[in-house]
Amino acid sequence: MSDVAHEGNSGVPPEAEDISWRQRYWKKNLRLMLVLLAVWFTVSFGFGILLIEPLNNIVILGFPLGLWFAQQGSVYTFLILILVYALWMDKIDDEFGVAERNDEGGYK
Amino acid sequence: MTETQFWTFFFIILTFGIYIIIAWRSRVKETKEFYVASQGVPTLANGAAIAADWMSAASFIGMAGLIAFLGSDGSVYLMGWTGGYVLLALLLAPYLRKWGKFTVPEFVGDRYSESVRLVAAICAIVVSFTYVVGQMAGGGIVFSRFLGLSIEWGVVLVAVVIFFYAVLGGMKGITYTQVAQYTVLIIAYLIPAFAVAYQTTGIPIPQISYGQILAELDALSAEFGLAAFTEAFAGRAGGQVDVFLVTLSLMLGTAGLPHVIIRFYTTKTVRGARYSAFWALFFISLLYLTAPAVGAFTKLNLLQGVQGQSPDTLPDWINTWGATGLVTVNQDAETIQSVSNIATSGADLIVNNDILVLASPEIGGLPAPIVGLMAAGGMAAAMSTAAGLLLVISSAASHDLYFRVIKKTGASDKEQMLVGRIAMAVAILVAIWAGINPPAFVAQVVAFAFGLAASTFFPILILGIFWKKANGPGATAGMLSGLVFTATYMIYTLEVFGTGANDHILNVSPEGIGAVGAAVNFIVTVVVSKLTAPPSQVVQEMVEEIRYPQTRAAVRS
Numbered sequence: 199m200s201d202v203a204h205e206g207n208s209g210v211p212p213e214a215e216d217i218s219w220r221q222r223y224w225k226k227n228l229r230l231m232l233v234l235l236a237v238w239f240t241v242s243f244g245f246g247i248l249l250i251e252p253l254n255n256i257v258i259l260g261f262p263l264g265l266w267f268a269q270q271g272s273v274y275t276f277l278i279l280i281l282v283y284a285l286w287m288d289k290i291d292d293e294f295g296v297a298e299r300n301d302e303g304g305y306k
Numbered sequence: 307m308t309e310t311q312f313w314t315f316f317f318i319i320l321t322f323g324i325y326i327i328i329a330w331r332s333r334v335k336e337t338k339e340f341y342v343a344s345q346g347v348p349t350l351a352n353g354a355a356i357a358a359d360w361m362s363a364a365s366f367i368g369m370a371g372l373i374a375f376l377g378s379d380g381s382v383y384l385m386g387w388t389g390g391y392v393l394l395a396l397l398l399a400p401y402l403r404k405w406g407k408f409t410v411p412e413f414v415g416d417r418y419s420e421s422v423r424l425v426a427a428i429c430a431i432v433v434s435f436t437y438v439v440g441q442m443a444g445g446g447i448v449f450s451r452f453l454g455l456s457i458e459w460g461v462v463l464v465a466v467v468i469f470f471y472a473v474l475g476g477m478k479g480i481t482y483t484q485v486a487q488y489t490v491l492i493i494a495y496l497i498p499a500f501a502v503a504y505q506t507t508g509i510p511i512p513q514i515s516y517g518q519i520l521a522e523l524d525a526l527s528a529e530f531g532l533a534a535f536t537e538a539f540a541g542r543a544g545g546q547v548d549v550f551l552v553t554l555s556l557m558l559g560t561a562g563l564p565h566v567i568i569r570f571y572t573t574k575t576v577r578g579a580r581y582s583a584f585w586a587l588f589f590i591s592l593l594y595l596t597a598p599a600v601g602a603f604t605k606l607n608l609l610q611g612v613q614g615q616s617p618d619t620l621p622d623w624i625n626t627w628g629a630t631g632l633v634t635v636n637q638d639a640e641t642i643q644s645v646s647n648i649a650t651s652g653a654d655l656i657v658n659n660d661i662l663v664l665a666s667p668e669i670g671g672l673p674a675p676i677v678g679l680m681a682a683g684g685m686a687a688a689m690s691t692a693a694g695l696l697l698v699i700s701s702a703a704s705h706d707l708y709f710r711v712i713k714k715t716g717a718s719d720k721e722q723m724l725v726g727r728i729a730m731a732v733a734i735l736v737a738i739w740a741g742i743n744p745p746a747f748v749a750q751v752v753a754f755a756f757g758l759a760a761s762t763f764f765p766i767l768i769l770g771i772f773w774k775k776a777n778g779p780g781a782t783a784g785m786l787s788g789l790v791f792t793a794t795y796m797i798y799t800l801e802v803f804g805t806g807a808n809d810h811i812l813n814v815s816p817e818g819i820g821a822v823g824a825a826v827n828f829i830v831t832v833v834v835s836k837l838t839a840p841p842s843q844v845v846q847e848m849v850e851e852i853r854y855p856q857t858r859a860a861v862r863s
């Protein structure tokens with residue numbers, strides 16, 4: 199997953215338009231992805247499995263906190279992560295002029 | 307006919323009628339409609355269809371019961387089956403949609419080589435088929451319990467209805483039927499859950515209120531010789547390591563299952579694929595966040611119902627379900643002292659996991675129409691998943707095997723559809739046969755289907771998108787080594803194909819081995835790709851292309 203640096207050196211014909219935007223677009227995409235995946239891992243594997251026992255000492259509304267993360271909190275987090283991803287990618291798409299807002303997938 | 311049977315017939319006939327009407331209205335004439343619903347499905351509808359496709363008889367009927375007995379460790383299913391959607395949404399769906407053709411093996415074929423495509427097509431068929439047999443058998447059980455039909459006729463009836471709408475409507479028919487099936491199954495799941503929560507705690511929101519009963523449930527569980535619901539790593543012998551690996555395997559498997567991925571091909575745009583993933587998880591979470599509450603409430607009601615009772619004074623539902631053989635009572639016991647979900651445990655009351663959801667309205671004392679609705683919901687879950695899987699089998703068999711290996715050129719659109727439909731019909735016939743005579747491995751369907759998807763598809767799809775240097779020989783070697791490694795361990799530890807069940811190595815259960823298999827696949831693919839020539843410029847440009855929603859050049863022209 200680390201070939202970002204190799205991009206843009208492929209044999210694109212000279213008449214093709216400037217493709218340097220692609221590297222910037224891809225880098226932003228990757229950075230967003232890595233941040234979201236870090237949250238994904240921390241909440242599910244971190245709070246829900248690795249740290250479940252210490253967290254279970256805290257009880258809220260009858261739920262031991264570790265159990266709550268494993269059975270409820272992680273799912274809420276996943277949902278938010280995907281929504282943030284979709285909204286943020288819309289922003290990046292807009293920035294680079296590749297948004298697909300209308301149904302046909304064309305530029306707005 | 308009992309009142310329950312009347313309401314079950316009522317809801318089954320009503321819902322089946324709706325499915326058939328929808329299928330007739332969305333019958334298809336073109337290949338593109340047949341395989342990917344013309345890539346014109348709105349995001350919200352696609353999300354609901356993914357949710358129905360994804361939530362099988364196991365999610366609907368089995369999961370809450372499993373969590374009831376596994377307690378805290380039941381979270382492997384909750385986190386595993388939902389967390390996979392994060393991986394799907396961020397790492398796979400947008401890119402596969404951008405590339406946008408008909409099947410998963412097709413992507414692999416274009417990206418790597420024809421031989422990888424063949425391996426992928428065979429894996430897709432094996433994974434889907436293992437899974438579909440379980441759905442058929444699940445549907446049969448619902449019919450036999452609620453309608454007094456034999457399991458055989460139940461399976462045939464399920465198959466006839468699926469045959470009608472899947473063969474006629476292809477992906478388009480399946481999509482809109484799945485939207486209806488999602489609606490039926492979620493209503494059927496939530497109404498009893500809310501009613502039971504209200505009855506027990508006075509707060510009709512099970513996700514919040516089941517915390518209140520956990521302390522009481524733990525105390526009662528201890529009294530009946532069961533593990534505490536809230537104690538971590540008490541439900542699975544392998545402890546923390548195993549819980550970690552099983553969760554990871556289920557996540558990677560979810561992201562690698564062809565019948566889920568293929569549903570992202572049906573949106574209009576890449577953006578649509580991203581939002582589809584959100585709606586899919588939103589709809590799925592309505593059930594998945596409720597399931598642990600249903601498990602906890604039902605277990606509490608069950609234990610309270612039998613506390614201090616003798617075998618003659620037990621609640622009615624125990625007798626009704628006793629007839630199916632899924633509940634057994636030790637008639638010699640004076641009072642019920644112990645409860646278990648394990649048939650060989652020798653406990654006074656033995657309850658099979660799979661009945662808890664279907665019996666929850668009865669256990670909670672809810673009226674007959676709700677029991678009937680529950681049955682229709684269980685059927686909707688089984689049928690929607692079966693249809694999605696049959697489409698994968700049909701498209702892999704016709705599109706990736708028949709037209710690539712046997713008839714290589716000159717297939718008209720009409721011919722492609724005909725072969726697709728024949729493949730689907732054959733798959734349904736085999737599924738009926740296997741549903742009636744389930745092979746030994748059906749019980750292990752989760753382990754197999756997910757382990758194989760995680761160890762074969764997931765790594766090569768990820769590398770195919772994120773690493774341009776991954777090549778054909780690498781992917782072939784990676785997929786085969788992941789497959790062989792994972793299957794070998796499963797056959798070694800599970801009682802299938804006549805092999806004995808051996809002890810787990812390093813506490814890794816067969817459900818968790820998929821994660822290790824995926825790592826094997828990753829490493830082998832990378833190493834072999836490094837040692838051999840990189841893929842052609844054309845392929846590298848294709849990988850470049852799928853990383854962007856659309857090419858700007860095309861926009862401006």
